[in-house]
Amino acid sequence: MRYSEMFLPTVKETPSDAEVVSHKLMLRAGMLRKLAGGIYSYLPLGYRAIRKVENIVREEMNRAGAQEVFLPAVQPSELWKESGRWNMYGKELLRLRDRHNRDYCIGPTHEEVITALVRDEIQTYRQLPRNLYQIQTKFRDEIRPRFGIMRSREFGMKDAYSFDVDETGAEVSYRKMFDAYNKIFRRCGFNFRAVEADSGSIGGSYSHEFMVIAATGEDAMVFCSACKYAANLEKAEIARPEKVAVDESEFATLEEVYTPDVRTIEEVCEFLDVSPQEVIKTLIFLCDDKPVAALIRGDEEINEIKLKNCLGCDSIELATEDIISEVTQSPRGFAGPIGIKCDVVADYSLINMKNFVVGGNKENYHIKGCNTGRDVKIRDFADLRIMKETDTCPRCGGEINFARGIEVGHVFKLGTKYSKAMNATFLDKDGAEKHMIMGCYGIGIGRTVAACIEQNNDKDGIVWPMPIAPYHVIITPVNINDEGLSKTAEDIYRKLEEKGIEVILDDRDERAGVKFKDADLIGIPLRITIGARSLAEGKVEIKSRKSGEIEAVPVEKVEDLICQRVREELKRHRG
RNA sequence: CGGGGCGUGGCGCAGCCUGGUAGCGCACCUGCUUUGGGAGCAGGGAGUCGCAGGUUCAAAUCCUGCCGCCCCGACCA
CATH class of the missing domain: 3.40.50.800 (Anticodon-binding domain)
Known part of the structure; x- marks a missing residue:
């Protein structure tokens, strides 16, 4: 192409609304322009880079035995009501109405459409397994789109869906995608890692995220320096500590202490002259509208995802002031597990604690000398906290490294979540009607290009690796x-x-x-x-x-x- | 949704406090000179000052409301 004829508006000055380097450079290099919040136009140079990534993805998906389809972006609400997500998905789902007053949404993902398609067309185990994928524009009405196309509302995504007759088959399908993703991101020239991840609202039992290592990444992850363990920080497991035998004679007697206006852990420690390791934080959460108290050692932080999974609820949020006063009979800052009017779960960090300090459930009082077996009824002990630098690998005990990353791909085992909800069945060898076992596999195309720039730039601009270079x-x-x-x-x-x-x-x-x-x-x-x-x-x-x-x-x-x-x-x- | 900031030629910004001719740099057009790391000179085009009300003889500037954008948080494959 002759430069003189190209639509390639480069700019010297960085547009003021760009924050991260990939966004700045895509604007300056004439690849991208914003149309509205989280909605972008790709100019020729940007679109060529996009197509390069798409084609790498296409080649490796085809090679792995997946077949390309193209599904509708606009989807009828009936399908989403069938899967139960019309109500579950929330405001991220962009809903619209046609002239006949029928409800639709713009697809943020395509489990419903693909499951409906496959259930109508596949009847027997002889037609399985199948893996279908598409590269298509998605829309998710993000609360706060940011960082250019790193987190936009409208974005291109490759999404693949596998259908298998049983768990063993589903495992093979998952493995194939996992391997294909490794090839794809290697070809993109990335320094990346596959990490264990939470499966979130897509649902399902098991998943990995593919993270491009970048300081500006939105996700934190950990990986072991000795073994292969790697996980998203929100998923990173902490092993249950050995319970040390306790001698109940060492238990102190409970003592209510007057602690005027002392609320935070820091204030408690200073006032009572104890360390945060001797204090228990009692946090009240609202889990699907039911209050639950989560206990954790004073120097640790609750991982809400772990708590959510432990309780098996759909939504979780910190309780408001009035809920707190309802279950603790006191204002915020004095919650404690003794006599609290809700279920109590505790982090493993409490297992070997004794004679600790807790809130008194009474304004301006805390209680010293508390012990779990004797004073507090705990429904479950579980891994509820966020991993720290001082923790060790849950698999081998090795040293843990922390890094930040950009999630460019995600593979899920869905199980029968959608095939059951939408009745996608097939007739097996033995004549029994069974639900298909599904998997789903996404790659953010635009995000992959942005991540590529994050990893490949210098003071003068972008430094494309050959496979993605426009x-x-x-x-x-x-x-x-x-x-x-x-x-x-x-x-x-x-x-x-x-x-x-x-x-x-x-x-x-x-x-x-x-x-x-x-x-x-x-x-x-x-x-x-x-x-x-x-x-x-x-x-x-x-x-x-x-x-x-x-x-x-x-x-x-x-x-x-x-x-x-x-x-x-x-x-x-x-x- | 809560907190903060911003909206002025295509882009980056000043002007607003203290009301009175809309300005600077880049980009663009014409001409001459220049030609290995974002040239120089001369001339030129381009702005409903986010929108709507209000105050005033007079509003980019003061007041009210709305809209949009960015950042932090809550939220989120």
């Missing part, structure tokens, strides 16, 4: 008005295009500096610079965007060298 090569004649330079440039351009190399010819009548800056900003991996000095010796220069290395090569060899370099790079990423 173009492989840019040819920069230093002065387009010099006939010798422009003729050589045109010649090389034509030859490279013939060989299937994706190339930009910067034929603009601009100064060299402008062209160099733009070439760096848009991050094309290889640049061929054609200048008078080297051309006098029959040479042109090949510059690597990544290393900055410049190599002077004879004009007649440049074509072969470029083809070789491009192929090598693509092959290297394929692994």
Whole structure:
């Protein structure tokens, strides 16, 4: 493509509403423009990068035996009522009404549609397993879209769904997708990790997230330095500590202490001269509208996802002031487990604690000398806290590392959640009607491109890895008005295009500096610079965007060298 | 939804406090010079100052309401 004819509006100044580097660079490099909050237009350069990722995804999905379909974006509410998600999904689901007053939504995901399709078309085990996928625009009405296309409302996603006759088959399907995802993200050139994850509102039993390592990532994750354990922080398990035998004679007598206006753990510690490890925090949560008290050691934090899973509820939130006073008979700040009017669950951190301090359920009072077996009735002990740097690997006891990441892919085992709700059955070998076992597998396409930029940039702009680069090569004649330079440039351009190399010819009548800056900003991996000095010796220069290395090569060899370099790079990423 | 900030040519911003000719840089157009890391000079085009009310002789500026955007939080595959 000739630069002079391209729709490629690069800008020098960073638009003021961009926060993260990928967003800034996509705007500056003329890839992306915002239409409304969380809704973006892709310009040609951005869309080419998107298509590169899509095609890598497509190739690996096909290779893994999945077949591409294309499902509707607008979906009737009936399907969502069948699965139960019309009510469960909440405000993130963009709902609309047609002229006949029928309810629809714009698909935030496609479990309902695909399950409806498959249940009508598949009757026997002979037609299974199947894995169907699509690459399509989703809409999720995020409360707060941010970071450009990293978290937008409208976004492109590859979503795949597998259907199997039994658990063993579903395990194979899951494994195939897991392997395909590893290949996809390797080809994208990522430094990434697959981590164990919570399955969230999609539901199901088991899942992994694919995280691109980046300091700006929205997710925190942990991984073991010794074994293969890796998990999203919200999923990271903490092993149950050994219970040490207790000698009840060491139990102190309960003592109510007057603690005026002392509410937080810090205030309690200071007032009573104890450490946070000797104090219990009592947090009141509302779980599906039912109050529950969660106990945890004073220096630890509750992991709400773990609590939610432990209680098996759909929603969880910290209780409001009036709920607190209802169950504790006291204002906020003095909640304690003794005599509280709701269920009590406790984190493992309480297992070996004795003679601890708790709230008194009475304004301005705390209680010292509390012990679980004797004073408090606990429904369950469970792993409820957020992992810390001082924790060890739940599998091998090894040292745990923390990192941040961008979730670019997620694989789930869904089990029969949707096939049961929507009655997707098949007739098995033994003549019995059974529910299909499902899995679902997503990749955020736009987010993958953004993550790629997060990991590959420098002060001058984007540094594309070859497989995602919108173009492989840019040819920069230093002065387009010099006939010798422009003729050589045109010649090389034509030859490279013939060989299937994706190339930009910067034929603009601009100064060299402008062209160099733009070439760096848009991050094309290889640049061929054609200048008078080297051309006098029959040479042109090949510059690597990544290393900055410049190599002077004879004009007649440049074509072969470029083809070789491009192929090598693509092959290297394929692994 | 709570807290904070912002809306002025395409982009980045000043002007607002203290009401009175809309301004700067970049980008754009024309011409000349220049041509290996975002050139120089000269000339030029482009703005309902987010929207709607109100106060005033007079509103970008003061007041009220609304809308949009960004950040933090709650929330969330």
